[in-house]
Amino acid sequence: MSEEETVVYSCYCALSEDEIKEVGGELKEVDGVKDVLDGYDLCSASGQEDLIKEIKEKGIKRLLLLCSASKLPDLTFDRVLRETGVDPIIIPLKGKEDLVERVKEAISSTPSPKTTRKVVPAALVIGGGIAGIQASLDIADAGFKVYLVEREPSIGGHMAQLDKTFPTLDCSACILTPKMVDVPRNENIELITYAEVTKVEGEAGDFHVTVVKKPRYVDENKCTGCGVCAEVCPVYFKSEFNMELGVRKAAFVPFPQAVPLKYTLSRDACMRCGLCKIACEAGAIDYDQKETVYELNVGCIVVATGYDQFDARLKPEYGYGKYDNVITGLEFERMVSPSGPTGGKVLINGKPPTKVVFIQCVGSRDKNHNPYCSRVCCMYAAKQAHLIREKVHDAEITICYMDVRAFGKGYEEFYERVQRERVLYVRGNPSEIYKRGDMLVVRGEDTLTGEAYEREADLVVLATGITPRADSKAVAELLGLDLDENGFFREIDPQHAIDTPREGVFLAGCCQSPKDIPDTVAQASGAAAKAAIFLSRSKKAEEEVLA
Amino acid sequence: MSCSWINSWEGTSMLIGDYGEIKSFEDLKAEIIDQDLCAGCGTCAAFCEAIEMEGDRPKLVGDCALVRGALKCGTCYEICPKRTNGDATIIEKFLSKEKTDELFGNYVGIYALRSTNAEIAEKAQDGGAVSAIIHYLLSTGTVDCGVISQRDEEWRAFPLVVTAPDDVTKGSGTRYAISPNVEALGDAIRDGMLRVAFVGTPCQVKGVRNLQTKLLEKIEKIDIVNIGLFCTENFRYDSFIEYMRPRLEEKGLKITDVTKTEITKGKFFFRSPKGDVTLKISELEPIIPNNCRNCIDFAAELADISVGSVGSPDGWSTVITRNERSDEIIKRMIEEGLFEVQEEVNLKIIHTLCSKKRERLKAKETEGGE
Numbered sequence: 001m002s003e004e005e006t007v008v009y010s011c012y013c014a015l016s017e018d019e020i021k022e023v024g025g026e027l028k029e030v031d032g033v034k035d036v037l038d039g040y041d042l043c044s045a046s047g048q049e050d051l052i053k054e055i056k057e058k059g060i061k062r063l064l065l066l067c068s069a070s071k072l073p074d075l076t077f078d079r080v081l082r083e084t085g086v087d088p089i090i091i092p093l094k095g096k097e098d099l100v101e102r103v104k105e106a107i108s109s110t111p112s113p114k115t116t117r118k119v120v121p122a123a124l125v126i127g128g129g130i131a132g133i134q135a136s137l138d139i140a141d142a143g144f145k146v147y148l149v150e151r152e153p154s155i156g157g158h159m160a161q162l163d164k165t166f167p168t169l170d171c172s173a174c175i176l177t178p179k180m181v182d183v184p185r186n187e188n189i190e191l192i193t194y195a196e197v198t199k200v201e202g203e204a205g206d207f208h209v210t211v212v213k214k215p216r217y218v219d220e221n222k223c224t225g226c227g228v229c230a231e232v233c234p235v236y237f238k239s240e241f242n243m244e245l246g247v248r249k250a251a252f253v254p255f256p257q258a259v260p261l262k263y264t265l266s267r268d269a270c271m272r273c274g275l276c277k278i279a280c281e282a283g284a285i286d287y288d289q290k291e292t293v294y295e296l297n298v299g300c301i302v303v304a305t306g307y308d309q310f311d312a313r314l315k316p317e318y319g320y321g322k323y324d325n326v327i328t329g330l331e332f333e334r335m336v337s338p339s340g341p342t343g344g345k346v347l348i349n350g351k352p353p354t355k356v357v358f359i360q361c362v363g364s365r366d367k368n369h370n371p372y373c374s375r376v377c378c379m380y381a382a383k384q385a386h387l388i389r390e391k392v393h394d395a396e397i398t399i400c401y402m403d404v405r406a407f408g409k410g411y412e413e414f415y416e417r418v419q420r421e422r423v424l425y426v427r428g429n430p431s432e433i434y435k436r437g438d439m440l441v442v443r444g445e446d447t448l449t450g451e452a453y454e455r456e457a458d459l460v461v462l463a464t465g466i467t468p469r470a471d472s473k474a475v476a477e478l479l480g481l482d483l484d485e486n487g488f489f490r491e492i493d494p495q496h497a498i499d500t501p502r503e504g505v506f507l508a509g510c511c512q513s514p515k516d517i518p519d520t521v522a523q524a525s526g527a528a529a530k531a532a533i534f535l536s537r538s539k540k541a542e543e544e545v546l547a
Numbered sequence: 548m549s550c551s552w553i554n555s556w557e558g559t560s561m562l563i564g565d566y567g568e569i570k571s572f573e574d575l576k577a578e579i580i581d582q583d584l585c586a587g588c589g590t591c592a593a594f595c596e597a598i599e600m601e602g603d604r605p606k607l608v609g610d611c612a613l614v615r616g617a618l619k620c621g622t623c624y625e626i627c628p629k630r631t632n633g634d635a636t637i638i639e640k641f642l643s644k645e646k647t648d649e650l651f652g653n654y655v656g657i658y659a660l661r662s663t664n665a666e667i668a669e670k671a672q673d674g675g676a677v678s679a680i681i682h683y684l685l686s687t688g689t690v691d692c693g694v695i696s697q698r699d700e701e702w703r704a705f706p707l708v709v710t711a712p713d714d715v716t717k718g719s720g721t722r723y724a725i726s727p728n729v730e731a732l733g734d735a736i737r738d739g740m741l742r743v744a745f746v747g748t749p750c751q752v753k754g755v756r757n758l759q760t761k762l763l764e765k766i767e768k769i770d771i772v773n774i775g776l777f778c779t780e781n782f783r784y785d786s787f788i789e790y791m792r793p794r795l796e797e798k799g800l801k802i803t804d805v806t807k808t809e810i811t812k813g814k815f816f817f818r819s820p821k822g823d824v825t826l827k828i829s830e831l832e833p834i835i836p837n838n839c840r841n842c843i844d845f846a847a848e849l850a851d852i853s854v855g856s857v858g859s860p861d862g863w864s865t866v867i868t869r870n871e872r873s874d875e876i877i878k879r880m881i882e883e884g885l886f887e888v889q890e891e892v893n894l895k896i897i898h899t900l901c902s903k904k905r906e907r908l909k910a911k912e913t914e915g916g917e
Contacts, residue, residue, distance in 0.1 A: 237616070
């Protein structure tokens with residue numbers, strides 16, 4: 001039972017003037033209600049000004065606010081709280097049937113103590129792809145500490161695997177690596193690579209996060225990245241960064257521009273010859289290295305865990321995994337990259353292809369697989385077709401499409417350019433790919449002419465779609481988040497792609513939904529802004545700002 | 548093992564680029580070990596944790612890297628001396644090209660030497676040259692250790708790693724049993740002893756050369772002085788002792804009574820205070836191991852220094868240096884009075900034994916086209 005008397009303030013979005021006249025009397029009768037007031041647009045700037053004035057003038061100690069919104073962002077009336085010390089208790093109203101009951105209930109509930117919430121002025125960014133990198137740099141530049149945790153030995157994510165980006169044909173590594181390099185250089189960012197988040201406890205403003213860093217068997221403080229360990233290592237692995245098209249040694253960096261440029265040993269599967277240790281001049285090899293556990297205390301979390309590619313084996317009619325020359329979008333990127341296994345040459349069985357067919361919407365817009373559109377595939381296939389045209393002048397290049405979605409800035413122009421480069425667009429999803437002699441045959445129907453066709457090809461590129469990461473369910477549970485019907489992290493509402501229903505946890509990049517690089521970077525900066533706003537509530541920030 | 552760049556499934560995508568054939572211990576087993584061609588040198592076991600010598604045969608005691616997720620290794624297969632040719636690369640890299648003898652190979656100098664160190668000379672098979680050289684290299688700090696072999700009282704042989712010069716005489720004397728010295732060489736290097744004086748039979752010398760050219764070539768601080776022994780054949784202990792014991796018992800001897808074994812003047816001798824037991828060379832025929840039958844290297848042609856009794860008088864060793872550095876070592880030892888020198892080496896008899904060993908392979912070839 002509250003000692004202070006409560007004022008019920010109704011906004012006209014909840015109850016009209018007439019309704020208030022009706023119910024007002026009843027409400028005033030309720031034990032503990034001092035007064036019933038009303039006003040316009042209480043959540044707006046002027047509305048809050050009025051609230052603040054009234055609270056101060058009338059000495060209101062406790063306020064129940066009736067509003068129509070089913071859910072208001074928690075910080076809506078933050079200004080009122082800060083300027084008056086009174087935190088309005090929101091009662092979302094659907095109708096006035098149970099209004100009196102609900103007011104009684106709200107009054108009789110014990111008010112939560114008016115403590116200033118603790119906000120640790122630090123952020124955790126999970127995932128070191130372009131989204132995580134951008135968010136980290138922005139939050140750090142806003143003056144807050146950032147822990148960037150990345151699962152792989154290097155940051156960079158999928159963008160580091162791309163050759164050129166659409167529509168400008170910028171070299172992906174060239175626009176990414178400057179940002180990558182800025183990360184460890186930034187005083188506010190602590191980069192923890194080859195590590196995963198294993199536990200998240202606490203609440204917004206005061207999260208306690210456990211991060212486990214796997215042993216590289218290389219002392220990062222001593223390793224100079226010289227690579228002599230890899231030179232002397234006799235054991236090869238399929239290179240994961242190169243989509244298993246090329247090889248790496250047991251002592252490796254995933255790619256030459258890795259950040260941090262520190263080697264990692266796949267010690268579980270190596271020969272244990274000991275040569276890397278002998279050859280290392282810096283004495284950086286440490287076979288007894290154990291995993292390191294970090295306990296971090298942060299105010300908010302940005303989730304930027306990225307995406308997986310659709311598993312093309314789920315469409316067996318396209319022969320992926322059966323035929324050597326049916327490859328996926330990312331595999332093509334590695335092949336055409338100068339840092340890839342062929343040095344950028346487009347080669348099939350050692351020779352350039354003569355007839356290339358792209359198939360769009362593999363796994364996307366598909367009743368049997370993912371119903372959504374993967375958003376980037378039309379453009380990346382056009383880009384890849386362009387790259388083939390550049391490298392193999394007289395190859396026949398066909399793109400089998402359903403629709404061409406070239407919606408972004410410069411996209412439509414790029415699509416037209418690619419068509420002018422003699423890339424043929426044939427409408428209709430092929431039904432099957434099979435082998436005839438030395439060549440593959442793509443069978444489909446041209447839905448514009450209505451004619452069935454069999455198209456020969458010696459290279460087929462499947463534009464596989466963006467899907468959620470295989471472990472997104474586990475990560476969602478870890479973070480207390482939901483997944484949407486397609487398995488991506490759920491945003492708070494369709495109009496706000498960054499906030500999640502869990503306060504203090506924000507989303508950036510493809511982990512929320514498929515998107516291209518410009519949109520990812522924009523969303524990442526948006527997430528950084530949200531994080532910075534949240535963290536600006538910390539005592540430290542207030543001291544600095546309000547001093 | 549999860550990875551962010553590829554999905555968490557195991558892709559069966561194509562591999563681009565020529566990374567060669569993928570070989571493993573299984574191939575080595577099928578082509579060499581199970582064909583009874585294995586020399587028991589220990590080269591395959593030298594650097595791989597999964598392979599260990601059990602007696603004179605390698606055994607897989609752990610999982611090969613390929614089973615644990617690696618794509619390619621094949622090191623054991625690549626370095627096996629019974630498998631490879633590749634002598635030209637080895638000769639090019641390590642040996643002097645100035646003088647070449649058709650039968651005993653590239654050389655700089657040929658000497659008949661006797662150690663002036665009393666203890667070495669007393670225990671020596673012939674001139675004590677190998678012991679003296681390793682003693683010298685250890686005393687001067689030129690190497691961190693010596694990899695030699697030793698025997699037990701029943702004349703089994705084992706590798707031995709010595710760091711103190713005086714311990715060298717633990718390996719004095721010839722023993723006719725396989726000792727997989729190259730495995731011990733691998734252990735010594737992995738323990739941080741990177742400069743090693745190694746002594747072994749020609750197959751072991753070749754194994755070490757394979758390591759030097761295919762596995763260790765990029766690590767310059769690893770330095771191996773490769774000393775090879777003249778060798779007609781060696782024996783596997785079990786078949787040797789089974790064959791010899793009755794012949795010893797005939798003369799009232801046990802194997803533990805034997806103080807010296809040697810092949811000289813065309814015969815095999817067991818020397819003991821109670822008397823000698825002699826066998827004709829032809830009597831050894833049944834127990835010559837298969838891998839020795841297809842070897843044509845008598846004089847350890849790929850070594851830095853080759854040493855044997857053939858070509859020198861009793862109590863002296865023939866020493867062939869095959870590159871400048873080794874010749875320098877011998878010359879310095881002579882200068883410092885560590886060796887006595889005899890001028891004349893009987894090249895004819897060395898030639899004869901080289902030819903005989905080459906003929907053995909020819910005979911084998913004409914026999915059954917093997």
